[in-house]
Amino acid sequence: MYLLPSQADKLEMINKLKVERAIHNLTQEELAQKVGVSRQTINSIEKNRYVPSTVLSLKISKIFNKPVNEIFELEKDD
Amino acid sequence: MNTQNIYECERRNLEKIKRYFSLPNYLKAPSIASAAILLLLLLVLGTFSETDPLVKVTIEKLTLVALLIAALSKEKIEDELISKIRGQAYTVAFVSGVVYALVQPYINYIVLRFLKPDKANYSELSVFIILWFMLVIYLCTFYLLKRTS
Structure with missing residues (x-):
């Protein structure tokens, strides 16, 4: 992992993006196109390497028609 | 105009500047190729002592311009x-550039003292070397982070 430490690294965010994508039968590329980002960004979010912005999280939750906190959850670092 | 308005005006102006700092994606590949060719040319010219300093400086500046265009070109x-x-790549490039500019002259001097004690003298790095180092570090860090993220 080469990304520099940031505030987001102290709190780990877990997400159910992959599960939701499978339920809605969407590929990473299709989801990326729908929310206007690259496939790499979706892949990074799924692998918990990148914490998305509030706007992107809201866009994703709108696609899956679920509240943001059902897709993204905070996990306290111990 | 109160202080808050001045801050807001400054912020908006900086946002505008940021927009001008991004160039179209199609410039990326040609600028990297140009920088590589110019750098090669610079290495070749460096072997000839009779090269006009003006030509050398111009090629150095063109190399920096090509690298800057590559750095500012947007992704697809x-x-x-x-x-x-x-942002992370800019941070790495800036910090390592400052450290390099501060430390490298001493390293050069120490190495010269061991290798050629009679010709060892302290000299600062040229602006070209520092800027070239920062731009190359930026581009390398950017691609490394992009590939691994």
């Missing part, structure tokens, strides 16, 4: 992950 999809990576 310029999203928030790319913006974050870009």
Whole structure:
């Protein structure tokens, strides 16, 4: 992992993006196109390497028609 | 105009400048190729002592311009992950550039003292070397982070 430490690294965010994508039968590329980002960004979010912005999280939750906190959850670092 | 308005005006102006700092994606490949060719040319010219200093300086500046264009060129999809990576790469390049400019002259001097004690003299790095180092570090860090994120 080469990304520099940031505030987001102290709190780990877990997400159910992959599960939701499978339920809605969407590929990473299709989801990326729908929310206007690259496939790499979706892949990074799924692998918990990148914490998305509030706007992107809201866009994703709108696609899956679920509240943001059902897709993204905070996990306290111990 | 109160202080708050001045801050707001300054912020908006800086946002505008930021927009001008991003160039189209199609410039990326030609600028990297140009920088590589110019650098090669610079290495070849460096072997000839009779090269006109003006020619050498011009090629050095053109290399920096090509690297700067490559650094400022947008990705095909310029999203928030790319913006974050870009910010991290700028930080790495800036910090390592400052450290390099401060430390490298001493390293050069120490190495010269061991290898050629009679010709060892302290000299600062040229602006070209420092800027070239910063731009190359930026580009390398950016691609490394992009590939691994």
